[in-house]
Amino acid sequence: RVYSTLIKSLAGESKLQSAIDIGIKVIIDLGVKFPCPPPPKNALKEDMIKLKIKLEKTADAELLNYKEMIDTKIIAAMKFLQILLCATFYFGNQQYFPVLAIQMIRLTLRHGTCKESCVAIACLSFLLSGSGECKASNRIGHLAVLLLEKFKAEEYLPVINIVYINGVHSRTMRLELGMEEALDAYKKGMQVGDIEFAMFNAYLYLMMSFISGQSLVELEMELDVFGKRMVEYKQMTASNMVLVIHCVVSNLITTKDCLSLIASQNEERESMLAHAIEANSYSFICHIYIFGGIEAYIFGKYELAADIALKRQEVEKKMSR
Template sequence: MAIVCEKSPKAIFQDLLVAIQAGLIQPLSELDEDLLVQEYKFLHDRVQQAAYALIDESCKQVVHLQIGRNLLEKTSPEQRFDRLFTIVDHLDQGTELVTAQPERTEIARLNLMAGQKAKSATAYEAAFKYFTTGLQLLDTESWLTEYDLTLALYSEAAEAAYLQGCFDEMEQLVEVVLARAKTVVDKVQAYDSRIQGYLSQGNLKETLKTGLEALKLLGIDLIENPSRADIQRELESTAALLAQREIEDLINLPEIAAPEPLAAISILSNMVSAAFITLPALWILIVCKRVNLSINYGNTTWSPHSYACYGLVLCGVVQDIELGYKFGQLALSLAERLNTKKGNVKALLFLSTHVMHLKVHLRNTIPLLVEAYQEGVETGDFEFAGYAAYYLCHNSFFAGEELTQLEQKTVIYSKAINQIRRESPSSWLTILRQTILNLLDRSLNPSRLVGRVCNEEEALPHAIAVKDGTAIQMFYLYKVILCYLFGEYYQAVQTAVSARQYLEEVTAIKVLPLFCFYHSLALLNLSFDVSNSEKSTWLNSVNTNQEKMQKWAEHAPMNYLHKFYLVEAEKARVLGQFLEAEEFYERAIQGARENEYIHEEALAYELAAKHYLARGREKFAQLYMKEAHYCY
């Protein structure tokens, strides 16, 4: 108040004395050495409102402007950031009285700073208001006279508009930037906002189209539908660059300084999820290009995610799980070194979803996905927050979380995903939730994904139409599981056959072990009253699945060895090798129990019980079925 009123603290104390004695104002601090109280508060908000109402309406703008000017003048540069909102809020209420353009420009600059501060605190509506107020203060020639300020206000306003879901306003602001910005680098933030806007709305095709357009301006011409030869060439290029370095040394690369490569990495990074979902071959090129840029020019906030993605390429394409996992560890170490939540969110999400299940217990990924979700929301990375919300429910399901509890978790995260406006993970979660409802006997036909939250007759055609590979993979996976568990083995096998074309991509590695598991179990439960050639074909499919499962079990026995044993048990049963079958059932039960896969322990008990019943060993069958019931 001393600054605002341009009086000494002693004079202010005398002015307030009557209000203090009347109890309208209360001291907050003790008397200082001059016997003065330095801090006060109103008795109640209504007292403050009543005092404000006493100011004549015609004078309020003048008062606010004067307060803002005094605070700005008397506040030291060191204290200005802390008082920024107070200063700007007063100035903004008096801008109609400011006619000199230099002062209007200065207030616009303060609004830019206030908007950036609000955005970093995830107050996106307030940030948008500050940015647009700043724009209103500029004159018609500002693109010529105040280029940097004008560019920053338009670019920041576009991003804030996207972050609060105002896509029409975002598009208008982006159009201005793309028309007036001098260089490609200056257009990058606007392109990023447009890409994120399309991602929010689930428009993955336009996401990639926009990204490819921006990359061309930066001199990077990616092939939208690369051939195997194109992919192999890019993989060899990246491998050649990496051959010159130890993996551990990549963490010590300098931070990138060149603006063009930094802009390219930013665009590539914002495209990566859309490519992963719809065009996996393009995704591999994007991953390699990002890694190449980091090696050649230095690390960035995006580099941890780049290395995590490359880890998946190594696991899924090159078939080198150990090396892929090392790149995953590099990603986490670099994110910690860079001390950036945004980089950490992306690395955590990707590793927890696609790589870690090949080396550590699936349950260990769940707290990491919770962390990724929380940090994504905190930093405004709603795209990856949405993915993390879905995958922590997905991983919880396959780790054996109790279904009633998990169904409630999916409800909570469905609401959260809808609040941050993420179309793709929202649709994935409805498929998972309907699967859970079916297993809880809350649908008319438990083997069909039709019920309260999902209709397979609409969901699958839509996913295919928009090329949402993740939705398609998840739909078929859950469908195979439901058909198998509810005894529709032929339908389970037919569903697995339909899914095959969508499981050949590197992006399917997160679901492929589960597909192989349930596909094999379904095949082994078909009627074998068929021709020898057909029986041989089915067994060959099982053996092919088991070869893959054995490799995964070598690297992550806690997740996959008991699955391998259970399929071996069923295969031995079908082949009449009953003693071997019983040995494998016991190994499957023990492995599932030791690793706390209670739902798969239950399944192993159930299948063993059916085996004993078929052999006329009713007491064994009864005992094992009771154990299965207990686990379920």
């Protein structure tokens, strides 16, 4: 429990590499092999395809009746792998994300299912969705939900909501329903103590509120409330992501000079971008560019918006998921 708390704390404070190093050491001490450094992308893709074929053909009843994990060391390793998996999903170091998901599913197939299996399977669904495997992604995501329900693993609902329900299933879901799901997952996360993903669901809710055209004045108040709560709980990565949205909303309400997010002289935002670039935090860099492009476009700075979009595409090429 001490290591678990430490890893979560380090990840929440954007000290992900330290969290990963500690987590990998614990996992190896529990007798589970872990590839370090991560295998090349081609090898990971082959592993994902093999798991996709296996799970896609798995019937609901077969999965629900599959043997359950009983080895206490493997169960403990799965818990640590899940913590790292969730951390790498949002906090950065995406090269570890597919490695962790694959490792957890292999352990599940070898030793049996457990609560954490639903998270790993949901993450595979997300990865497949990003590769254009929509049918397989939805099928495998459905299996993740089945395990979530079987084990009554409500503590993982905030994660499943981010990774599968909003990461995959939301493409066919009304935006308003997605907002409700995110807000419910935030409340559930706070209730069960999953502060990290509770706050990311709050961020997701705020992002969708912006996209849906919510009153900017009302949205700014919600951004203030959730932003302060994230700082209070030391969830600085989520806080920074919300701050990016807050800056855009604030500019849309008050700025008359048509300054884009990226071109702005605001030192705090410039500092966030510089830090993200220095840390190779590709997902956060993309997040900044996305909202910077939106702001530039709204203010009629079309060339700047196009330039920002190109920069974002270059960063996305470096991402592992």
